[in-house]
Amino acid sequence: MAHANPELIQALRRTAQKLSSGNPYQWGHMGSCNCGNLAQELTQLSKAQIHEFAMQGRGxxxxxxxxxxxxxxxxxxLLIADMLNHGLTTSDLQNLERLSDKKVLARIPLERRDKMRHNYRDDVMLYLNEWADQLEEELLPNxxxxLSFMNEEKVETKLVAI
Known part of the structure; x- marks a missing residue:
């Protein structure tokens, strides 16, 4: 599971927000699919650059x-390594592409979860937001x-007219 950190949490939320605002989404395109959209946010690469990198490999x-x-x-x-450096694991990337992490899915009501599709924009946005919430809940207790400064005596200052 991902290493909870503020940068990753914000990237997940921004990715969901951008998808909500109409960012290009196409599950079969390596640069604008589930992982591709998050990769854009984490690496600042374009969807075309990500797709070009992916086409040099297989699958x-x-x-x-x-x-x-x-x-x-x-x-x-190199792109995957960059994403891992942001706190993700290889399992996270595989789960994101198929919306299949059991901990994230368990947060979604059963009636909604049973209808989720890995290649549907709204389901991807829901998954990203639930994942961000989960990571935030893991991070906050740490x-x-x-707040010791609040216990110090208040220093009173006076303005003196010259």
Whole structure:
């Protein structure tokens, strides 16, 4: 499961928002599918660049992730490595492409979950938002705030007219 961090959580939310606002979505296009849209957000590459990188390899995202080699130097492997550096795992990418992570799906009401399709924009947006919520819930208990400054005596200042 992904390493919960604010940057990844925001990227998931921005990806869902952009899809909601009409960002290109085409499940069969490596640069504008589920993973392709998140890759655009994390790497700042265009859908065309991502698709071009993917076409140098074989298969869809699931297959390319299975064949991922961090030392190959292939553009798609470099792109996947960049996404992993943002806290994702290879399993996360495979699950995103098929909307299949059981923990994320368990958060979605059964009647909605049973009707989800991995290649339907609205279902992808729902999945991304639920995943972001899940990661945020994992992250929040680990955040410690130093509020000791609130216990210090208030320093009173006076303005003196000269």
């Amino acid at each position: 869809d995202w699931r297959e390319q992730v299975e064949e991922f080699c961090p030392t190959s130097g292939l553009p798609m492997d 955040i410690k705030l130093d």
